[in-house]
Amino acid sequence: MNNINPNLNTNSFIKIKKFLLSKSKYNFCNFIFFVISISLIFNFLTWIFINSNWKVVTSNLNLYAFGSFPPDQQWRPTLWFFSLLSITFITVYGPKWNWLRKNLIFGWIGTVPLGIYLLNGGLGLNPVMTRHWGGLTLTILITSCSILFSLPIGILLALCRRSSIFLIQKLSSFYIDVMRAVPLIAVLFFGQLLIPLFLPVGLEIDRVWRAIIAFTFFVSAYIAEDIRGGLQSISNNQIEAAKSLGLNKHQINIFILIPQALRVALPAITNQLIGLFQNTSLMSILGLMELLGVSRSILANPEFIGQYIEVYIWLASVYWLFCTIMAFVSKKLEQKLTINKGY
């Protein structure tokens, strides 16, 4: 201490230190802190239960959940929610049957086309235009589609970045570095405003799909880096063992490297997933009616004007709930992989 900063060694510093560390003063500080926190919590709770008006939330629950999805068709997103919930439940608490565990991944992948089919309609269901998609439904759809597309692209980019072919390696490094150097909002603007300009006349991609494409571009670069980290953590011994068994490069990637890298990268990928879920709120700036977009339009309604505190606290808790669920599922998954395989 003496050598680090001579100014700290003055008399006054020692006095202050003595004061702060002496037991009675320490208790005094504790007491002050306790009183302040109690009064803060008390004020917050009185506001929540007495002073606030939650009508802005309760009377708009439908909007928050489905946006302007036609009321007679709202069973479709509801059904999708239930399928998501049940597969989450099976993943975390389901039985340990081997065939179930092995096919669960296909169940998860299947939820995305199921969601698109239920929302979009066709094949026996009334078609619903994407401009009626909204609320939590849209937020979850953008998140799940983007993650489903960006995982394989991310894996591919990570493998390319380690490729021995110079051009492929440089191209993928360039892509990853560019994407990580550009802010997400710029990529989203690019997706909304510039993609239509580059497409040939007559071909049009819908706003929601443009958002999903932009998110996929962005997130896959980050996922690629997470997976590259996972790949680097696998010792060279594994590759040698696989080589000595006569497996070729692709077989080594598919059967040895990627499964182990994904297991290592799982916490980091969960992080990306949670970030992605929250970042979908940026789409409200670009006019999509996802959770935040719906809230903003509700706040613009003269009936609820000025009630932004209620709306944002409600929004924060919805985001908190879903992010916590995702973190929880990932943690359970990690534990399962760890216990079963004795890493």
Place this chain on the structure above:
Amino acid sequence: MKPILTAKNLTKSYAKGILALNKVSFTLDQGKVLVVMGPSGSGKSTLIRTINGLETFDKGELNVLGIKIRPDSDERKIQKVRRRVGMVFQQFNLFPHLSILENITLAPIQVQKRNKKEAEEYGINLLCQMGIESHAKKYPGQLSGGEQQRVAIARSLALQPELLLFDEPTSALDPERINEVLDAMRRLADQGMTMIVVTHEIKFAKEVSDQVLFIDSGKILEISSPEVFFSNASHERSRKFLNQIN
């Protein structure tokens, strides 16, 4: 006896001036067991790893099971060798994310394109031979070192190799666990498997090997029968080495 492996003037240098292998030449006949000994850093691991192409070499020629390998041979040719030559590593190198049985059947199913059921039956059969069939559904992390190494031997046998390479198979094991692995290797030798074993286990070398190869600084100093090598080694360096490890 037909030679299974012929090495002619194998030379490899890691950095300039330092030779890992210096004009190494030897032949190995079918059904024989060759034990490779030498001080650490002598090039014994490098030698055994060049045989299945895990290490490249700069000059010379290898003939493994009739396949000629030169320094410029491509990956595909080396893969042909690897499919017929098994290897067991010091650190076992099992795949931690696959069960024991999956570890063993991965190569037969993917490389030899055998059907799954047949490969699994054969895998269980191999595990029985190694005395660990009860662990088939466990994962490598749940097994002891000796058991893992026996799984590794079973895995290398799954491709029905004509030559087996062992790179210090007992060096990473607890002393108590060494014998179970050596016994398994002994049984293989009795069945007539051609093997090259890098090891410091003198007792094993004396009992099982047909030839002992002593290597130092990348150069073969002596190849002789175990009787001669352990009682009356011709080279001074080998006598000194044997004195030190005894």
